Amino acid sequence: MSLSGGQKQRVAIGSAIASEREIIILDEPTSGLDLRHMKGVAHNLKKLQGMGKTQFIISHDLELILESCSHALHIEKGTISDNYPIDDEGEKKLFAFFIKYNQEIVDNQSALCI
Known part of the structure; x- marks a missing residue:
């Protein structure tokens, strides 16, 4: 309960990644994160992409999309x-x-x- 909003967001992303699912759906994964943490999340999403994980990222954050996505739908x-x-x-x-x-x-x- 003592985590900040950004910390809670990162824990949620980490748990989705740790689930070892082949398809991961993330809805606004960087809401509440500053630019530095958003870039860290984008970097990790690219790593997952490199591991063959399929990700659907729902976002209004153009910078996140450009940093981490290969296709737009x-x-x-x-x-x-x-x-x-x-x-x-x-x-x-x-x-x-x-x-x-x-x-x-x-x-x-x-x-x-x-």
Whole structure:
């Protein structure tokens, strides 16, 4: 109970890794972590990838995605709307997606304020 939020997050990630499952699903694995710890998590996720572990990382953290993922999969309303490798072209698509996503949030917030 005395652990910080970031420490609890890292323990949760560690337990998922220690489970020795072939597929690991992580939902916002770096929420509450500072940049240094996020980069540490990204490094460990890349190590797992190198060990042949399949990981699904659900995140709104563009930097984490770029640091640790090899492919992007967009799911909208229960349907896969896009799937591509994160190469130079994929990075451009990710940036465009995040710009659109952030603009929708701003638009929705503005609508709520009217």
